[in-house]
Amino acid sequence: xxxxxxxxxxxxxxxxxFLILSIHYLTLFFCIGQNLKKQPEKQAVTKSNTFQTKKEExxxxxxxxxxxxxxxxxxxxxxxxxxxxxxGGITSSDKLLAIATKEKGVFVYNIINNLWVNLPTEKNIIDxxxxxxxxxxxxxxxxxxxxxxxxxxxxxxxxxxxxIGLKNTTIRRFVVLQNNLYVCTNDGLYxxxxxxNNWSLEFGESGLQVNSVTKFKNTIYIATNKGIYxxxxxxxxKNMLPNHSVHNISSDAEQLYGMxxxxxxxxxxxxxxxxSTQHGLPKGLYTFNVLRHNKMLFAGQWDGIYKKNDISPKxxxxxxxxPPNFAATNLQVFNNILVISTxxxxxxxxx
Numbered sequence: 001x002x003x004x005x006x007x008x009x010x011x012x013x014x015x016x017x018f019l020i021l022s023i024h025y026l027t028l029f030f031c032i033g034q035n036l037k038k039q040p041e042k043q044a045v046t047k048s049n050t051f052q053t054k055k056e057e058x059x060x061x062x063x064x065x066x067x068x069x070x071x072x073x074x075x076x077x078x079x080x081x082x083x084x085x086x087x088g089g090i091t092s093s094d095k096l097l098a099i100a101t102k103e104k105g106v107f108v109y110n111i112i113n114n115l116w117v118n119l120p121t122e123k124n125i126i127d128x129x130x131x132x133x134x135x136x137x138x139x140x141x142x143x144x145x146x147x148x149x150x151x152x153x154x155x156x157x158x159x160x161x162x163x164i165g166l167k168n169t170t171i172r173r174f175v176v177l178q179n180n181l182y183v184c185t186n187d188g189l190y191x192x193x194x195x196x197n198n199w200s201l202e203f204g205e206s207g208l209q210v211n212s213v214t215k216f217k218n219t220i221y222i223a224t225n226k227g228i229y230x231x232x233x234x235x236x237x238k239n240m241l242p243n244h245s246v247h248n249i250s251s252d253a254e255q256l257y258g259m260x261x262x263x264x265x266x267x268x269x270x271x272x273x274x275x276s277t278q279h280g281l282p283k284g285l286y287t288f289n290v291l292r293h294n295k296m297l298f299a300g301q302w303d304g305i306y307k308k309n310d311i312s313p314k315x316x317x318x319x320x321x322x323p324p325n326f327a328a329t330n331l332q333v334f335n336n337i338l339v340i341s342t343x344x345x346x347x348x349x350x351x
Contacts, residue, residue, distance in 0.1 A: 060074035060075075060076040060323065060342075061076045061079055061083070061085060061341055061342060061344070062074070062075050062076050062079070062099070062116075062339065062340070062341050063075065063321070063322060063326075063339070063340050063341075064337050064338065064339060065338040065340075066337055066338075068293065068294045068296060068338070069293075069296065069298055069305060069307050069338055070318065070320065071320050071321050072305070072319065072320065072321035072322045072340070073321055075109075075114065076116070077114060077115050077116065078107070078110075078115040078116035078117060078118075079101070080101075080103070080104060082103065082344075083101035083102065083103045083104050083344070084101060084103065085099055085100065085101055085102075085329070085330065085341050085342070085343055085344075086102060086130065086131035086132065086329075086343070087131065087132075087172070087173065087248075087288070088132035088133070088143070088173035088174065088330070089101070089130075089131060089132065089133055089330055090133070090330045090332045090339065090341055091133045091134050091135045091332075092332045092333065092334040092339065093135060093334075094335065096108065096109075096135055097109040097332075097334045097339065098133060098135055098140070099116075099133065100130045100131065100133035100142050101130070102130055102131075103126070104118055104121070104126075105118065105119065105120075105121020105122075105125065105126055105130065105142075105156070106118070106119040106121050106133065106140060106142065106156060107119065119140075119152075119155055119156030120155075120156040120157055121142075121156055121159070122150075122159050124147070125142060125144060125147070125150050125159060127147075128144030128145060128146050128147030128150075129144055129145035129146060130142050130143070130144055131144065131145060131171060131172070132171050132172065132174050132183075134175075134176065134181065136174075136176055136181050138153065139151055139152070139153045140152045140153075140156065141162070141174055141181070141183075143172070143173070143174060143183065144169070144171060145170055146169060146170065147161070147169055148166055148169035148171060149162045149163055149169075149171060149183065150162065162197070162199075163199075164198045164199065165193075165198040165199035165200055165201070166183075166185060166190060166199050167185075167187055167188070167204070168185045168186045168187035168188070169185075170185055170186040171183060171184070171185060172184040172185060172186070172209070172210065172211055172212075173211065173212050173213075175212065175213045177213065177214070177215045177220070178215065180192070182202070182213050183199065184210040184212060184213060184222070185204075185210060186209050186210075187204050187205075187206065187208060187209075187210075188201055188202070188203055188204015188205065188208055188210055189201075189202045189203050189210045189213055189222050190202060202220075202231075203222065203229065203231065203237045207225075207226075208224055208225070208226060209225040210224050211223045211224060211225070211246065211248055211249075212247075212248045212249045212250075214249050214250050214251045214256070215251065216251040216255075216267075216271050217271065219231060219232070219271065221240075221249055221251070221256060221271070222249070223246035223247060223248055223249035223258060223259070224246060225245045225246075226239065226245070227239045227240070227241040227242045227243065227244050227245075227246060228240045228241040228244070228246050228249060228256075228258055230271065240272065240274075241258060241265075241274055244258075244260050245260060245261060246258050246259060247259055247260070247261065247286075248287075248288065248289055248290075250289065250290050250291065252292040254269065255267050255268075255269065255271075256271050257277075257290040258274060259286065259287045259288070259289070259290065260286065262286065263276045263278050263286075264276065264277050264278055264281060264286075264287040264290065264299065265277065277313075279313055279314045279315065280308070280314035280315030280316060281299065281301060281306060281315050282301060282302070285302040285303065286301075286302070287299045287300065287301055288300040288301065288302075288327070288329050288330070288331070289328075289329075289331040290331075291332075291333070291338075293333055294336075295309065295310075296308070296309055297309070297310075298331060298338065299315060300328030300330070300331045300340060301327075301328060302327045303317075303319075303324075303325050303326070303327070304317055304322050304325075304326050304328060305317075305318050305319050305322070305328050305331075305340060306318060326342055327343060328340045328341075328342065329342055329343050
């Protein structure tokens with residue numbers, strides 16, 4: 001009987017202690033809840049910072065389109081607001097996307113963090129006015145306006161000058177064609193010889209400014225301030241479009257596209273004859289670049305991106321998500337994503 005009474009008393013004490021503790025914690029949780037209500041609500045932070053808000057889009061330099069040009073989204077995270085990107089200032093491959101900025105040097109896009117990361121770039125290179133960039137066989141090549149070519153094989157820790165063979169050190173663009181690296185300069189087209197580490201002149205003459213190069217049906221074509229030249233099978237060069245200043249050239253399996261300062265031109269199937277394909281593009285504004293992607297043609301213009309298919313004769317504006325008057329100076333493809341850049345942010349250019 002004594003044991004039963006003792007057990008009962010202990011049980012009653014335990015129940016009472018449990019009730020007291022429960023009331024204590026309920027009161028504590030209620031007070032915490034009341035305090036949280038009084039605090040200002042914090043904005044949710046998403047795991048990915050790839051795409052910024054509309055307010056930030058006005059100052060974007062780089063935009064992605066993952067739906068073949070239907071929509072564009074700002075991916076400028078990590079880039080300073082005051083940097084500029086020159087023509088030919090983007091390079092892309094299956095694993096890497098990088099840009100060359102005039103003020104801060106080279107940036108590489110970090111896919112995991114959706115962030116542009118600055119690589120060390122020597123002041124000597126930046127002082128030369130960086131324009132073009134190429135990442136080729138794990139080496140960065142940057143071209144300057146006054147100091148020629150610089151290379152780095154260790155992500156910018158060490159840079160070396162690479163100008164042997166160049167007669168002119170104003171670099172306009174790098175292009176890789178069939179495992180050969182070409183550089184366009186203010187006096188000709190050069191190809192890089194990996195065995196000798198020298199540049200070799202492919203074609204050039206006094207006053208010939210080579211702006212770009214492409215290959216169409218196994219023939220090399222260059223865009224120059226004197227027209228479009230092509231190299232025949234006998235390696236002789238011929239001007240196919242004299243009396244035209246052509247600032248860029250590109251090609252696909254069917255045609256060549258020549259960009260002059262007055263019109264966008266398209267070649268015949270044999271690359272000999274040329275005609276204007278300006279219908280739908282703004283008058284008085286020239287096209288920076290043309291690229292075929294997923295059976296559509298894209299043209300970078302002063303006021304955005306235009307697109308057309310092979311059936312339609314007319315270009316249509318496809319700039320949803322871009323700031324007004326976005327000059328699409330560079331156009332690339334990275335991992336099946338369309339990438340465009342402008343020369344400087346809209347906020348900076350309006351100053």
